Amino acid sequence: MFSSSSSPPWLRTVSLGVGAILASVFAFILFSALAALLRGVEWEFFGAVWSPREEKFGLLPMIYGSLILSFSALALGWVLSLGCCCTLRGLGPRWLAKILLTSLRFMTAIPTVVYGFAAVFLLVPVIRSAFGGSGFSWLAAAVMLALQGVPAMTLTMDGALQSIEEQTSLTAAALGLTPVQHLTWVVLPASKKWLLSSALLGYGRALGDTLLPIMLAGNAPQFAASPLESLRTLTAHIGLTLSTGAGGGERSSLLLAGGLLLVNSMIVSLTARALAGRGPAA
Amino acid sequence: MRKREMSLLLLSRLSALLVLGVLGGLLAFLISRGGPVLGKELFFGDTPPLEALLGLRPVWNGLWPAVAGTLFLLLLTMAFAVLPGIGCGVYLSCFASPREKYWLSLAVDLLAGIPSIVMGLFGFLLIIFLRRTLLPRGSTGMLLAAFCLALLVLPSLIVATRSSLEALPDSLLLAAEALGFSRGQTLRHVLLPAAGQGILGGVMLALGRAAEDTAVIMLTGAVASAGLPGGLTSKFEALPFAIYYTAAQYADRAELDRGYGAALVLLCLSGGLLFLSWRLQRNLERRWKGVR
Amino acid sequence: MEFCVSLRDLSVSFGSRQILKGVNVDFPCRKVTVLLGRSGSGKTTLLRSINRLNESFDGYRGYGTGRVFLDGVLRPISGSGSLPLSILRRKVGMVFQSPNPLPLSIGKNILLPLALVAGKEGEEGKDAMKKALEEVGLWREVSDRLDRPASSLSGGQQQRLCLARALALTPEILLLDEPTSSLDRAAGRRIEELIFSLRERYSILMVSHSLSQAQRLGDYFAILTEGTLNGLLPASELPHGAEAETFIANLL
Ligand SMILES: Nc1ncnc2c1ncn2[C@@H]1O[C@H](COP(=O)(O)OP(=O)(O)OP(=O)(O)O)[C@@H](O)[C@H]1O
Ligand SMILES: [Mg+2]
Numbered sequence: 001m002f003s004s005s006s007s008p009p010w011l012r013t014v015s016l017g018v019g020a021i022l023a024s025v026f027a028f029i030l031f032s033a034l035a036a037l038l039r040g041v042e043w044e045f046f047g048a049v050w051s052p053r054e055e056k057f058g059l060l061p062m063i064y065g066s067l068i069l070s071f072s073a074l075a076l077g078w079v080l081s082l083g084c085c086c087t088l089r090g091l092g093p094r095w096l097a098k099i100l101l102t103s104l105r106f107m108t109a110i111p112t113v114v115y116g117f118a119a120v121f122l123l124v125p126v127i128r129s130a131f132g133g134s135g136f137s138w139l140a141a142a143v144m145l146a147l148q149g150v151p152a153m154t155l156t157m158d159g160a161l162q163s164i165e166e167q168t169s170l171t172a173a174a175l176g177l178t179p180v181q182h183l184t185w186v187v188l189p190a191s192k193k194w195l196l197s198s199a200l201l202g203y204g205r206a207l208g209d210t211l212l213p214i215m216l217a218g219n220a221p222q223f224a225a226s227p228l229e230s231l232r233t234l235t236a237h238i239g240l241t242l243s244t245g246a247g248g249g250e251r252s253s254l255l256l257a258g259g260l261l262l263v264n265s266m267i268v269s270l271t272a273r274a275l276a277g278r279g280p281a282a
Numbered sequence: 283m284r285k286r287e288m289s290l291l292l293l294s295r296l297s298a299l300l301v302l303g304v305l306g307g308l309l310a311f312l313i314s315r316g317g318p319v320l321g322k323e324l325f326f327g328d329t330p331p332l333e334a335l336l337g338l339r340p341v342w343n344g345l346w347p348a349v350a351g352t353l354f355l356l357l358l359t360m361a362f363a364v365l366p367g368i369g370c371g372v373y374l375s376c377f378a379s380p381r382e383k384y385w386l387s388l389a390v391d392l393l394a395g396i397p398s399i400v401m402g403l404f405g406f407l408l409i410i411f412l413r414r415t416l417l418p419r420g421s422t423g424m425l426l427a428a429f430c431l432a433l434l435v436l437p438s439l440i441v442a443t444r445s446s447l448e449a450l451p452d453s454l455l456l457a458a459e460a461l462g463f464s465r466g467q468t469l470r471h472v473l474l475p476a477a478g479q480g481i482l483g484g485v486m487l488a489l490g491r492a493a494e495d496t497a498v499i500m501l502t503g504a505v506a507s508a509g510l511p512g513g514l515t516s517k518f519e520a521l522p523f524a525i526y527y528t529a530a531q532y533a534d535r536a537e538l539d540r541g542y543g544a545a546l547v548l549l550c551l552s553g554g555l556l557f558l559s560w561r562l563q564r565n566l567e568r569r570w571k572g573v574r
Numbered sequence: 575m576e577f578c579v580s581l582r583d584l585s586v587s588f589g590s591r592q593i594l595k596g597v598n599v600d601f602p603c604r605k606v607t608v609l610l611g612r613s614g615s616g617k618t619t620l621l622r623s624i625n626r627l628n629e630s631f632d633g634y635r636g637y638g639t640g641r642v643f644l645d646g647v648l649r650p651i652s653g654s655g656s657l658p659l660s661i662l663r664r665k666v667g668m669v670f671q672s673p674n675p676l677p678l679s680i681g682k683n684i685l686l687p688l689a690l691v692a693g694k695e696g697e698e699g700k701d702a703m704k705k706a707l708e709e710v711g712l713w714r715e716v717s718d719r720l721d722r723p724a725s726s727l728s729g730g731q732q733q734r735l736c737l738a739r740a741l742a743l744t745p746e747i748l749l750l751d752e753p754t755s756s757l758d759r760a761a762g763r764r765i766e767e768l769i770f771s772l773r774e775r776y777s778i779l780m781v782s783h784s785l786s787q788a789q790r791l792g793d794y795f796a797i798l799t800e801g802t803l804n805g806l807l808p809a810s811e812l813p814h815g816a817e818a819e820t821f822i823a824n825l826l
Contacts, residue, residue, distance in 0.1 A: 008466060015373035015386065018366045018436065022389040025396075025404055025433060032407055083297025091294040100298050103305055109556035111494030113522045114545045118308050120529045121315075150301055164677065171674045173630050175739070176663035176691040184287045185686055190677035208397025210497040215529055235399045235497070242406060242501055258403040262396065269395040273388075 026262065033259020036252035050221040057249040059257060061221045065231035068224070069138060069213060070206035073145035077206070078199050080146065081153035088158050089165060089187070090179050107151040116215035119144045124216065131228050136218035139227035144212045149202045156201060160194030161187055197275045204268040208261065210235040234261055316546035319539045325349065343536070345544055347510050348519040352493060352551075354511045355428055355520055359492045360485070362432035363439055367488070368481060370436075371443025376469060394437035402501030405430035409502075422503035423515040430498045435488035442484020446477040446566060480566040486559035490552045496522040506531070521548045576603040576643075578747050578777035579624055583638035586619055586628060593619045595801040596638070601794075603643065606769065606778045607806065608788040610822060611798030617781045618671075620798065621749045624779070625666040626652060626659060642666065644746055664691050667740030668749040672756040673732030675739075680727065681720030683735060684742050692743050706742035710734040710768055730761025737768065748772070750780040754787065766791060785819060797822070 047058030084104065088097050119140060128135030165187050172182040188195075210233075213219075218230025219240060232240075234257045241250055326344040335346075374386055405426050413419075454476060458468040474481075504523040511518045521544055528541030577600040586594040593616045601607050609617045622628045623636060640651040644665045650656045657665070675683050684703040688694045694702050707713040712734050716727070724735060733753060740748065750769065754762035769778060769791055782788045788795065795807040813821050 011369050011373050011377070014366055014369040015378070016382075018370045018440075019386045019389050021433070022393045022436070025401075026392065028407065028411075029400060029404055079293070080297040080301060083293040083295075084301055086290055086294035087298040091291055092298055096298055100302060103302055105560065106553065106556075107305060109490060109549075109553045111496075111522060111548050111552050113494065113496045113525045114312070114549050115308075117525050117529045117541065117545045118312055122308065122311050147301070147304060168674075168676055170627065170630060171670070171676060174625060174627055174663060174668040174670075175687040175743070176660035177687065178660065180287050180291065181690050184290055185690060186676050186678065188290075204395050208395075208399070210397070210399040210500075211526065215526065235397060238399050238403055239497060239500055242403070254403065255407070258400050261400050265395040265397060265400070266392055269392050272395075273391055 026266075029255075029258055029262050032255045033262070036255035036259075039252060052250055055249060057253040059234070059237075059253055059260075061223055062232050062234045062237045062257065063260065064223055065213075065217070065221075066207055066233040066235070069141055069145065069217065069231060069233055070203055072138070072227075073142045073149065073206045074199060074203050076142065077146035077149040077153060077202055081150050081157060081198065081202070082195070084150060084154045085157040085161060086183065088154070089161050089183055091183060104151040104154055107148075108155070110148075112148060112209065112211045113215075115144050115148050116211045119212075119216055127228070133228055134218065134230070136216060136230055137228050138217060138224050138231050141213045141217035141231075142227070144216060145206045145209060148209070148212065149205055152205065153198045153202045156198040157191075157195060160191050160198075164190050193275060197272055200268055200272050200275070204265055204272075207233075208235065208265060210239050214239050312542065312546055312549065315539075316542035319543040320546065343540070345521070345524065345540060345547065347508065348521045348524040348544065349547070351424075351504075351508070351511050351519040352521045355424060355431070355499070355518065356489055356492055358424060358428035358514075359431040359435065360489065362429055363436055363488065364485060367436050367439025367484075368443050371440045371481075372447065372469070372474075374440065375444045375447040376473070390437045390440050393433070394441070396434070397497075398434055398495050399497040399501070401430050401434045402498040404433075405498065405502040421515060422501075422517070423513075424503060424511055424518050425514040427499045427502040427504065427518070430502055431492045431495060434495065434498060435491050438491060439484055439488050442487065443477075443481050446480025446484065446563075447473060449480065449566070450476050477566065479562040483559040483562035483566070486555045486562065490555035490559070493555065494522055494548065494552050496526050499523055500526070521551075577601055578603045578643045579779070580641045580643075580648075581623075581638070582640070584620075584623060584640055585637040586616070586623055587633075587635050588631060589633040593801055594623070597798075597801075597803045599796060599803050599805060601777065601779055601796075602806075603777050604774065605793040606773050606780060606791050607794040607796055608792035609779065609781045609796050609798060610785075610788060613783075615798045616801050617798055618751055620803070621668070621751055621779060621781065624651065624747070624749060625663050625668055627663075627668070642747065660691055664743045665745050666747045666749060667743060667745035669733070669736050669740055669751065669753045671752045673729055673736050675724035675727070675732050675735055678724060679721045680716050680724045680735065683724050684739050687739060688742055702742050703738075706738040707735075709741055709772075710738040711764075712738060728761075730757050730764060733757060733761070733765060734768070737765070741772075745776065747777045747779070750778060752781050752783060755783060762787075785822060789818065795822075 046060055047056060049056045049058045050061055084100060086092075087100055090097070092100075123140050123143065124135035126135075127133075127137060127140055161183075165183070168186055168190075169179075169182060172186055177186070213231075213233040214236040217233065217236065219232045219236055220230040221232045221237070222230070224231040238254050238257050238261075241254055323344065325346045370386070370390075374383060374390075378386060406422065409422055409426055413421075450473060454472060455468065458472040463472065499520055500523060503517050504520045505517045506519070506524070506527045508517045508519050525541055525544045525548060528537060528544065532538045532541060579601040581597050581599050584594055584597040585592060597620060609620065611617050619628060623640065624642070628634045628636065636652075641648055642651055642657075642662070642665075644657065644662075651662070656662070676686070678686065681703065684706060685699050688699045688702055692702075704713060704717075707716065712731060715731065716735075719726075724732065727735060733756075737753070753769070754765050757765065766787060769780065772778065773791075773793070780791065782791075789809070789812070793809055795809070795812065796803055796805075797807070812818055
């Protein structure tokens with residue numbers, strides 16, 4: 001609108017200051033992670049065993065845990081979101097769409113810790129009685145992460161689909177396509193990019209979430225092979241280990257875990273930006 | 283050909299019902315367990331409410347310290363975040379040169395994606411760093427937690443401010459310029475009031491995010507029992523942390539019930555904030571829809 | 575005279591505004607009828623009531639009767655005894671004011687409606703696509719890039735694609751809503767020539783804002799004033815040259 005020279009000087013200072021602080025947050029974490037990596041060569045941070053008593057600080061089980069948990073939650077959540085989005089866009093009756101939209105909006109307000117709390121006393125016992133074991137498992141965390149991710153993913157998908165639908169509905173109707181055909185064969189294929197970027201959003205959130213894995217996944221630092229086994233994510237690892245006030249190798253491994261999470265979220269954000277910047281806007 | 287339509291139809295019906303069913307079950311469960319315990323006792327235990335509110339007597343078996351801690355934390359967070367957030371949003375939408383716009387919005391986008399536990403870790407590292415250098419006696423506490431939460435919600439504030447301003451019709455700007463307003467005057471008397479509701483909505487959204495976040499405060503000074511917030515650098519209680527802690531460590535039925543109550547209270551708090559922000563932003567949209 | 579569309583006391587309103595106020599007209603078969611009228615007089619609305627596209631809008635209410643002559647049978651446009659919606663729209667093709675390719679590839683733009691609406695898939699669909707593209711003179715230009723996005727074509731090419739898309743569905747009636755108004759003169763001429771070449775095989779209802787274009791193409795003229803229309807004017811009854819302009823201006 002205006003040019004930068006016309007800005008009040010204090011506003012410019014504040015804004016650039018904010019930018020500088022944000023940049024230094026990144027620098028600080030990345031630098032600490034790097035320092036930890038260099039310092040702790042003998043601790044084998046990328047080893048497969050986490051056992052502080054034996055001076056083994058391998059982060060691999062947590063990296064594995066973070067990845068399989070977030071991808072499984074994403075797969076489940078994305079499919080659910082696609083379904084919900086189709087309901088919103090006219091595959092379901094109007095009343096159902098209305099109820100669903102209100103519910104999804106409300107769900108964005110539910111605190112993660114509340115999801116976690118309810119799941120500890122509702123979902124975990126169900127899993128325990130159905131499959132045995134403690135119930136605190138990959139499965140429990142994945143289900144809740146998926147559910148938690150649905151509203152944000154659905155609403156972003158819906159926004160994009162809606163605008164494409166508005167642009168093309170008259171044309172499709174004039175050709176004799178039914179609304180269902182229009183959605184299936186025109187709108188969905190044309191919004192691939194946004195379906196992808198909503199998946200990216202869901203992945204970023206699932207991988208960065210701390211509370212659900214820490215409350216539900218059991219937190220054993222191991223390579224879970226079945227959904228009923230316990231696992232530990234990088235985020236939960238930071239939360240659990242830091243609050244015990246450990247030092248040395250444990251502390252350094254945390255810094256590295258933080259750095260890994262940060263790098264991952266940066267990759268996600270940059271990819272999302274690149275996706276949003278390319279092609280015609282919705 | 284028809285197969286794809288059928289399976290999509292099936293999927294849509296299934297997932298809508300599944301999501302609604304699970305959500306309904308979850309809420310019913312929380313309300314049925316938490317509803318009965320809502321009341322004076324939930325907050326104040328057996329301390330007289332007035333004395334508890336005034337801080338004359340400590341509350342041992344109630345949520346009041348956690349509620350007070352959360353409210354205080356929110357206040358402090360907003361004190362840190364609101365001005366820079368709105369200022370940066372205004373600068374981005376109105377004044378920034380293309381280069382500044384690129385770099386600032388890149389920083390904001392990147393920060394928006396940071397997992398909150400990483401922000402907590404940052405706070406923790408920051409205090410260690412400060413202890414080694416400037417503040418040998420510094421420790422985690424309210425101030426640090428609020429600072430990190432402020433960083434966490436800054437991006438959403440900036441984005442909300444920016445998009446509220448950019449949603450205004452160009453004609454508004456032109457009209458003000460044509461009347462001979464200076465840039466500052468246009469901004470203060472025309473643009474900001476016009477976008478005010480949207481910006482306020484963004485603040486509510488940020489409040490909601492700060493109120494529910496657990497991972498940051500877990501690493502920056504929240505504890506299970508600290509009484510009422512004692513000062514800027516002391517440890518504190520907070521609702522989300524209390525819920526998290528109860529789920530893992532509850533000792534008896536009464537504590538568990540308090541956990542359900544806390545979950546319900548927090549749900550109402552963030553639900554209320556979201557509702558407010560939604561109303562405000564919808565008002566803004568309605569107001570300018572005819573003009574665009 | 576044989577007619578393809580017959581409207582009796584057709585009224586259309588959106589919300590509380592009445593747009594068409596009792597239209598009575600029979601459009602002739604296999605001729606070009608040009609609809610003239612001021613902006614906002616309801617020309618687009620009239621075309622859309624023939625393929626029931628008005629029903630896609632909120633607040634639509636329609637009265638009166640409309641009948642179409644398709645497959646040798648005269649049927650009501652809507653109500654009992656009418657054709658199913660998708661068949662009606664397949665038989666009554668429409669081209670819009672500005673080109674509106676679907677956000678798909680060039681080929682898919684034609685193949686998809688063929689498959690979904692006309693049930694022509696595979697080789698059959700491809701043949702029909704080729705035929706339609708040849709009919710609008712686009713085949714040579716796009717045959718080697720059918721999988722590129724349709725938005726990569728020029729405006730005139732896009733409009734011919736839209737025409738081909740309608741033709742591929744083997745319609746009997748074509749509704750053309752100012753098909754040349756968003757194009758430059760050369761591209762517009764191209765479309766005009768196409769319409770001229772189609773006049774023998776299709777019944778064409780066309781909205782035009784250009785009097786000279788109307789005179790070049792039209793066999794009949796229909797003049798819409800404030801939502802009413804009564805009867806047609808054969809081209810032979812229209813005075814020529816500058817007189818025509820004042821003549822029509824008087825009618826409007
Ligand atoms: N879906 C709708 N909802 C409400 N009003 C409508 C709708 N469609 C058209 N109208 C109104 O009906 C009137 C006639 O519209 P129409 O598009 O038929 O005019 P037109 O003769 O085609 O004009 P032009 O030459 O400018 O294209 C206009 O005043 C328009 O505002
Ligand atoms: Mg029109």
